Amino acid sequence: MKHTASVTLVLTAIWLANSGHYTALLLGFGVVSIALVVWIGHRMDVVDHESQPLHLTGKLPGYYLWLLKNIIASNIDVVRRAWVGPSAISPQFETVPADQKTDIGRVIYANSINLTPGTLSVEVGEDTILVHSLTREGMVSLKSGEMNRRVCGLEE
Amino acid sequence: MLTVTTITLLVVMAMALSRAFVGPTVFDRILAANVFGTKTVLLIAVVGFLFGRPEFLDIALVYALINFIGVVGMLRLIEYLEEDKQSTEDGR
Amino acid sequence: MSPLEIISAVLLAIGSFLVLSGAIGLLRFPDVYSRMHAAGITDTLGAVAILLGLMFLAGWTLVLAKLIMILLFLLLTGPTASHTLGKAAWKSGLQPLTDGREPAGDSGKGAE
Incomplete structure (x- = not known):
C-alpha cells in the first residue's frame, strides 16, 4: 500500500x-x-520494495554524499589520464566479491561501480561482479572493499 | 559562457561522430552514438537558455528518454543476433 | 554580472572542460572498454556541472524542476546504458586489453 x-x-x-x-x-x-x-x-507487478525502495530512504543520502565525493575524485583522475594519453592507463579485468544479500543491494553496488568513472561492471553474478578498471589503483581501491561494505550497510 | 559551452558541445559531438565513423567495432560506434545522444540533450538545454527559450528543456527531456531506450534496444538486438548466429553455427 | 551569473559561468566552464576531456579520451584510448570510462566522465560530472550551471541561471521556476529531472534521468540511465554496452561487448567475445601484469590486490579475494 x-x-x-x-x-x-x-x-x-x-x-x-x-x-x-x-x-x-x-x-x-x-x-x-x-x-x-x-x-x-x-x-505488471512492479510496484514493490524493489522499484520503490522506501526502506532505504533514511540511509541513502549519506551514501550519496560519499559516492559524490568518490565520483569527483575519480573524475579528476580519469580527466588527467585522458589528457596524458594511453600511456597513463593500466587496464584491469577481474571479478570482485559482492557480499550483498539482496538483489537490490547488488544492483546498487553495480550501479555505483558504473557511476564512478574508471570502473565499469560488466557482468553481475550471484556473489561476484566482473569489473573492468581503467587503472590498477582503481581495481585495488575497489578490492579494498569499502564501497562493498557501505552498500552492505545500507541493507541492514 | 553559454556560447562557449555551445561551441564546445558541438566540437565534442563532432569528435564523437568521428569515433563512430572510425569504429573499429560495432560497440565503439554504439558508445559514440550514446555519447552523441547525451551531448545532444545538454546542447538542447544550453541552446534553450542561449536563445532565451527554456521551453526547449521539454525537448531535451524527451530526447534523453529516446536516447536511452534507443541505445538499450540496439544492444539487445545485437545480443540476439549474436545468439542467433551462434545457435545456427552449433546446428551445423 | 551578478554573483549567481558568475557561479553559473564557472560551472559551465568546468562542465565544458570535462566534456571536452571525455571526448579526448574517447578518441585516444586503445579499446572499447577504456573508451567507456572516458564517456563516463561526460555522463556524470560533465552533465552535472553544465546542468547545475543552467540551474543557477534559471532561478526558482518550473525550469529548475525540469533541469533537476533531466539531471536525475541522465544519472539514473547512464550506468545502466554503459553496463548493457559492456555486457554486450563481453558476450560477443571482445577481450579487453589489460596491462598484462599479475592481478591487482589479490588480498581482496574472499575478504569477509
Whole structure:
C-alpha cells in the first residue's frame, strides 16, 4: 500500500513539474494518466520494495554524499589520464566479491561501480561482479572493499 | 559562457561522430552514438537558455528518454543476433 | 554580472572542460572498454556541472524542476546504458586489453 502511495506521489510531482498549466481540464488528464500508470504498474507487478525502495530512504543520502565525493575524485583522475594519453592507463579485468544479500543491494553496488568513472561492471553474478578498471589503483581501491561494505550497510 | 559551452558541445559531438565513423567495432560506434545522444540533450538545454527559450528543456527531456531506450534496444538486438548466429553455427 | 551569473559561468566552464576531456579520451584510448570510462566522465560530472550551471541561471521556476529531472534521468540511465554496452561487448567475445601484469590486490579475494 505504501508503495502505491509513493509511486502516485512521484508521478503527481512529475506531472505538476512538467505541465505548468493548472486548469481543471489538464489536471483531470493528469489524474487519469496517473491512475492508468499505477494500474498498469500493478498489473505488471512492479510496484514493490524493489522499484520503490522506501526502506532505504533514511540511509541513502549519506551514501550519496560519499559516492559524490568518490565520483569527483575519480573524475579528476580519469580527466588527467585522458589528457596524458594511453600511456597513463593500466587496464584491469577481474571479478570482485559482492557480499550483498539482496538483489537490490547488488544492483546498487553495480550501479555505483558504473557511476564512478574508471570502473565499469560488466557482468553481475550471484556473489561476484566482473569489473573492468581503467587503472590498477582503481581495481585495488575497489578490492579494498569499502564501497562493498557501505552498500552492505545500507541493507541492514 | 553559454556560447562557449555551445561551441564546445558541438566540437565534442563532432569528435564523437568521428569515433563512430572510425569504429573499429560495432560497440565503439554504439558508445559514440550514446555519447552523441547525451551531448545532444545538454546542447538542447544550453541552446534553450542561449536563445532565451527554456521551453526547449521539454525537448531535451524527451530526447534523453529516446536516447536511452534507443541505445538499450540496439544492444539487445545485437545480443540476439549474436545468439542467433551462434545457435545456427552449433546446428551445423 | 551578478554573483549567481558568475557561479553559473564557472560551472559551465568546468562542465565544458570535462566534456571536452571525455571526448579526448574517447578518441585516444586503445579499446572499447577504456573508451567507456572516458564517456563516463561526460555522463556524470560533465552533465552535472553544465546542468547545475543552467540551474543557477534559471532561478526558482518550473525550469529548475525540469533541469533537476533531466539531471536525475541522465544519472539514473547512464550506468545502466554503459553496463548493457559492456555486457554486450563481453558476450560477443571482445577481450579487453589489460596491462598484462599479475592481478591487482589479490588480498581482496574472499575478504569477509
